[in-house]
Amino acid sequence: WFIPSSRGFASIKKPASLFDPLDTFSERHIGPDDTEASKMLEAIGYKTMDDFIDATVPPKIRIASNTISNESIKPFSESQLLAKAKALGDQNKMFKNFIGMGYHCAVIPPVILRNVFENPAWYTQYTPYQPEISQGRLESLVNFQTMVISLTSMDIANASLLDEATAAAEGMVMAFVSANSKKRTFIVDSGVLPQTLAVLRTRAKGFGIRIVVGDVQSLLRLESSSDVCGVLVQYPDVDGAIRDFGEVAEKTHAVGGLLVAATDLLALVRLKPPGEWGADIVVGNTARFGVPTGYGGPHAAFFAVKDKLKRKMPGRLIGRSRDAEGNSAYRLSLQTREQHIRREKATSNICTSQALLANMAAMYAVYHGPDGLKRIADKVHGFTQVFVDAVTRLGYKLVNDSFFDTVTIDVTPILASAELLHTKSIEAGINLRRVDDKRVGITFDESITSLDLVSLINVFASAASATPVSLVDLSEPNKPTIPEHMKRTTPFLPHPVFNKHHSETEMMRYINHLASKDLSLAHAMIPLGSCTMKLNSTSSMIPLSWPEYGNIHPFAPYDQVKGYDNIIKELEEYLCRITGFHAASLQPNSGAAGEYTGLCVIRAYHESRGEGHRDVCLIPFSAHGTNPASAAMAGLRVVAVKVHPDGNLDLEDLRDKAEKYKDNLAAFMITYPSTFGVFEAGVQEACKIIHDNGGQVYLDGANLNAQIGLTNPATCGGDVCHMNLHKTFAIPHGGGGPGVGPICVAEHLAPFLPSHPVMPIKGKQAIDAVSAAPFGSASINIISWAYIKMLGGKGLADASKIALLNANYMAARLSGHYILRYKNENGRVAHELLIDLAEFDKAAGLKVNDFAKRLQDFGFHPPTCSWPIQTCMLIEPTESETLEELDRFCDAMIQIRKEAENIITGKQPKENNLLKNAPHTMSVMTLPEDKWKRPYTREEAAYPLPWLREKKFWPTVSRLDDAYGDLNLICDCPSVEELASA
Amino acid sequence: WFIPSSRGFASIKKPASLFDPLDTFSERHIGPDDTEASKMLEAIGYKTMDDFIDATVPPKIRIASNTISNESIKPFSESQLLAKAKALGDQNKMFKNFIGMGYHCAVIPPVILRNVFENPAWYTQYTPYQPEISQGRLESLVNFQTMVISLTSMDIANASLLDEATAAAEGMVMAFVSANSKKRTFIVDSGVLPQTLAVLRTRAKGFGIRIVVGDVQSLLRLESSSDVCGVLVQYPDVDGAIRDFGEVAEKTHAVGGLLVAATDLLALVRLKPPGEWGADIVVGNTARFGVPTGYGGPHAAFFAVKDKLKRKMPGRLIGRSRDAEGNSAYRLSLQTREQHIRREKATSNICTSQALLANMAAMYAVYHGPDGLKRIADKVHGFTQVFVDAVTRLGYKLVNDSFFDTVTIDVTPILASAELLHTKSIEAGINLRRVDDKRVGITFDESITSLDLVSLINVFASAASATPVSLVDLSEPNKPTIPEHMKRTTPFLPHPVFNKHHSETEMMRYINHLASKDLSLAHAMIPLGSCTMKLNSTSSMIPLSWPEYGNIHPFAPYDQVKGYDNIIKELEEYLCRITGFHAASLQPNSGAAGEYTGLCVIRAYHESRGEGHRDVCLIPFSAHGTNPASAAMAGLRVVAVKVHPDGNLDLEDLRDKAEKYKDNLAAFMITYPSTFGVFEAGVQEACKIIHDNGGQVYLDGANLNAQIGLTNPATCGGDVCHMNLHKTFAIPHGGGGPGVGPICVAEHLAPFLPSHPVMPIKGKQAIDAVSAAPFGSASINIISWAYIKMLGGKGLADASKIALLNANYMAARLSGHYILRYKNENGRVAHELLIDLAEFDKAAGLKVNDFAKRLQDFGFHPPTCSWPIQTCMLIEPTESETLEELDRFCDAMIQIRKEAENIITGKQPKENNLLKNAPHTMSVMTLPEDKWKRPYTREEAAYPLPWLREKKFWPTVSRLDDAYGDLNLICDCPSVEELASA
């Protein structure tokens, strides 16, 4: 029952010196050892790695081997890295934050921390495109949607967006598009968070939306109503006031606009939900539901709408559907893959979102349930009341009479300016919000203890030269501060799932039960082309659980965040060195956000040169759907460029188009190696053509894993590129997010990198913010920083080389059985390979999906299917997979090929066969004899290869019935009534 | 597909005051909420919890309700507890330890830390008595055995013992027993660790063994050879010398004795293994293979023997066998349950051992493989050489010319005394071993970096007033310091499992793959009677991963361990308050070790009063096997006491025996509530009988979970009791260990609690050590400390009440279907219930095992089987299980009862039926139609109840063939050759 090792007796290398550390990361990160690498090189006909690389990566674009070396990026051993991370963490000061402004320190239930956040079975999952092996996280995301729907009282919610600010921007665009892109004015109330406003401004530009900011009531009166497409309000507002926007809603609807409300789920436990006062779109952040603040992210934003808007929602939507056996099953109902269909007509480019964080927030609601949430809301609210009582008694003035957890305090009755309060609060280890000279803001959250409350009050007492109070002096509040008509009266979260898993034992079982349905990297390779599903090492993840990183507010003063600052600077430097560029921005929190940012930077550059009219963006047909979508969002006109049948860019067509549009040429977007998995030798020439015609080159860095130490985007000719840190740089995919999509730019573009309204981080020419936090999903940058540091220069280059070798080995093994679509003149693919299954459809009606589903029966996650070519599979092994695992996968593919042959030759029928019926579940396996009407045995279905006896992974539902699901979008958990009637 | 909740909408309680914390532990630890508790009370006919408790716990033994209350034990919320643990951790100073003496600071591979040590799927498992749902950890324990066998070159090894000292004691006893207990002299070389010697002395006493200590060569010459049963040597010895004991082995064998060698696995990577120079028994500690030092434990000791001794081995032995389908499968071949058969004839009482730590050590070997281990050994050895070069150059004198990682340095050529060195080293944050005035000891381990090496050398340089060195001054050693003939020449760990999982990805998959085969608390309840498998909360486990607790050496100076000291003192106080006793010892590292310690204390007490002759121990027939075994080991004669058919102790028989033996009566051992699960009303009378006759009462506290806040061992009449912290106080069972078995004693016994030779912790009358470390498995005491603090007095009492209620509810539900063996006059059981299945054997040949295996098909771990009564199951739900889970289990039992009825009535055949064929595996489910020769459907086999569709757990092998296994003890991993020929 053991699998004999193809690895032989793998050797672990002796260190060069006795004094070197032994826990070197690269030998643990890279799957194949030297013996395996040699075997693979031999199998594909090369003597040395250098020979192989020379045949694979075009000589013209190669960089000097010392560019990325242990001298330029010094390797840290795993324990050295952890010690460094600890030392830097100690430089972040853990103040108690009352800053608020959308960020709250969360209390993470330990059972969720350990079993979700620290569990590779959750964090190494891919986006649930394969529902049969993803029912666990699909269920959890439905819980997330249900939680949002129920608390906001809206009809439908998606499975997370990137952050509140971008969610608000999506809302604005939805309002704009709903009015057929004809009405250009979007009103933003002055109570909206400043970072949200900044992101709206950026986003408005590309769409030509006109933003007006001010008191929403007056603006609705003043603005030409025929041009208003929508309104954004914050509830409660940034200063803490609970305002009744019912009338605003009516007026907005009266002028044919949509009302977007940004809100806070914890407040909604006690406040009348936006769905009950007329909001059409409700957005916000769910971080305070048990997700670390982490210096700004990652956190899951939410997006909920009224029924009429549901089919236009950005992001992913999970629905309940049914499987081939007629059983209930979850699936992605709307997916961001729509971009691949709508391309430049898409109005949102969101792809990676915040699945892992959404799952954590949903689990938090499951764990606490409605009563637990009420308890928490009441505490936070109660503390705010006690605070207000105390400081108004001291003579301070409360600015907002109504509040949930946030108040603004006017200090002038007592103090000349607020400065003294800030000095005293800093001395007490407390951060307050700086509203202005005279006013400070205070926001309470779940993490504030009664002792913290006392110290806070005493900061105010001390500034007022009053005697300090102690806990016994405080009494429970009795005066209501939520206006009666703004109180929530409707129940929420009545669904069973939110009302049973309240003991830690039950919660642990629920979490682990869901995880047991899902295939992750903890089980087998996930060879998703373009997604680079590699090792997410424990050492790089460990610091994320430390409060020194988790509990930092993004708007904390700089001298409290030296540790983060150091990591961010160092990471930026590394990324510049790796890409060959000059400067970086870590603000974009997904690859698509990076694309968008890069294009905005290019536009700003053109504008700065008086060439603001340049608005044409050339994009090859083969590009990822986010490219044209991002271009459109940046206000660019997309012109498609042809691709040769051999996979290479059609340089003639490029030249024609570049010249044709040369007066308006803004940019060219290219993925390198291409999405077909080939290193195009003509990339530099292509870039030159663009430059010659006044354009800038945007390089989509999704495939950077093929390049490191061998070439780089600058050498290829680009001006800007984004990286997917959640691909190349080992941030786990988390079942669909988080991600980080930083951009690196050449020197001439550096002045335009995005700034931030609250924490100015860049110069005057900077574009406005593209995401809510100054450094985006700041905390997970630690992972990529650790990854780079632990591999060091040599390890990074080795990783790329092995990624190429692994892919070429697989190409060699599979090419006798499948049609390999593209390779270079030496017969080499890049880090991934595209096999074409069109022949099987022709011969026997077998689709890509049939092969994919059958792969599940072998315990594998299918590769990327039908992208970038409908009839293909795109296979990317990454460097982390061993030869044994590659062989297992190839064996499975070859076995399926044999099964397909039986169908082609008619040995097996065309409809009822191993592929069409795949995947096979345990339930199907136990069908009674008379219901097992299949022309193959149960063993052939379940155990087509011998090692499956040991390593079987069971899909928990049969193939999803997509047609049914598309007609029946059911996006929340079943309720008690529904269960009772089931 | 949802399970409708029997919980209804569970309510989470509002705190009493706004200022109270919300993350209170008891509502998360205790499964049923108030609604469920009410339902259960109603179902069994009580209005209030008080009425129920009054009917369950005899009034005579009740204690005042304020004894255990929130006033006497103040509750901490989860976050308060974590903050407290952090603050105390900061009081432990993390010095670099060169103390050695059997304890090394380990480097824990992060992938093992996260996926084993911090993974409830591993740590909440039970001992693998049910092999069909335990193949993962069985395989891992076989890896452990193989690792030990291979490195020691012995024939067979067990699956861990408690620590090196007790393992050596087991070796001594094995030598003694092998010579038919006739030869009483056991020679201990003076190079043996002092703590080992102390434990040997304690153990020798009970067996009447005479220990002589000195130079083993001379002693073998001097001692009357006819009386020598064995010899113990340390290799390398405590001072670091590598001595050739080949001749000692020959001489020992010549006099008919056995040679026991205590050794170090890392040294054996480079040294000639004891199996090659004649050792018969080899023992040691595996902690340096990736297990935190933790102030002394827990760590897995090993025990390996030559083939001829294998059937006499103490502890658990895992073997390869085959299942009902003829497939290979692992099982426990020899189990400590033998004690239940051999009872007072057993010469070892070990039951709980160190499974989790053994798994970690085995995984470490899997991760590093032979080459990785060589690399580590060479580094440790190389550093020692570099150090020796440097300090001898300074003029210090090396005492031992040969060494692996430990040297003794004579300071006199330079310094008057060693004190200055200690002062300087403490200043440098370094601990050295204090050998004596003139000599210091230095031991290197994997955690020492080259910078640490430099600081160490500079401590010596500074004391010698020499100039400090830096790293560049050091050069690699070239002079061999391992004598040529003592070098290892034989290969080790050639097995595939140690040669393939070397990348982190592969390792993570291997760990998770094994875990996926095993049923743990993360899946479902484990209602093992007498084992109290309750929640092991995350909050209580988190601090164990902190280096402030993990990296502390047990012999570190007291002022470096204030945090531990505080926790230990507080825990001792809590345990005294809970048991009603006066003083405690945390040294015993298992329940059985606690029993043994308690009895030794009783003997010391008698001796102190001139009554050393008292040597009779009364024990009821129903006692756990460890009781008589412990008594025998303490040198007591066991006299059995009868039990009435109603489950109660036969007080008349007790009185008769007590009077009969009154001149020699030493002790009476009793479990309360009894192992039959009843609160005997006569317990106080029984204790009085004993006291009246000069004896002391030992209370086995395994069932303490039924008592807390309601009664206690002191009130019941006992003088001493042990607790199983791994039962009542929530230390996870870890798949068979670790455990902690502290004892609490009445005031008159306090002076006799065990001391320690290196760190004297008790007074003059103290007995010698019972385990290697002063505070036993010190680090995991944190878990029980946290458990007690988080529940607080009220929570502790509530937990006991709900444990009683849960058991009584189950008794009520099951009693219509099964025969409930014992209950009190009010019809109440205690915290567990015994159902008798004898009727089924009579009616249809169905055994307890058939019911147990069938339960696996329902996704449940079977209850304790055939103990304490052969035909029974002992079911203990604990307070952590919700009503829904209890109902699920009862439903399963009732369904099985129906299936049994079909067999009894002949509807199903007696041999080929659902019970006899259970459990059913996935492989069996996929048998082809013509091989499915069973008179029931696959669905009936796999999904007998509807919720199994959602919650199915598959056993990975069919029922084990015990007969085959007993004949074929194969206890190591399959080798390549074996795999090739398979």
Ligand SMILES: Cc1ncc(COP(=O)(O)O)c(C=O)c1O
């Ligand atoms: C080529 C390419 N570009 C862009 C993206 C978008 O990145 P993200 O999902 O992080 O938004 C992807 C994602 O798969 C991609 O493959």
Ligand SMILES: Cc1ncc(COP(=O)(O)O)c(C=O)c1O
């Ligand atoms: C009643 C009783 N006594 C003693 C023991 C021994 O405890 P340990 O396994 O910790 O040695 C047990 C263990 O199951 C037990 O049930």
Ligand SMILES: O=C([O-])O
């Ligand atoms: O997620 C992707 O669309 O690749």
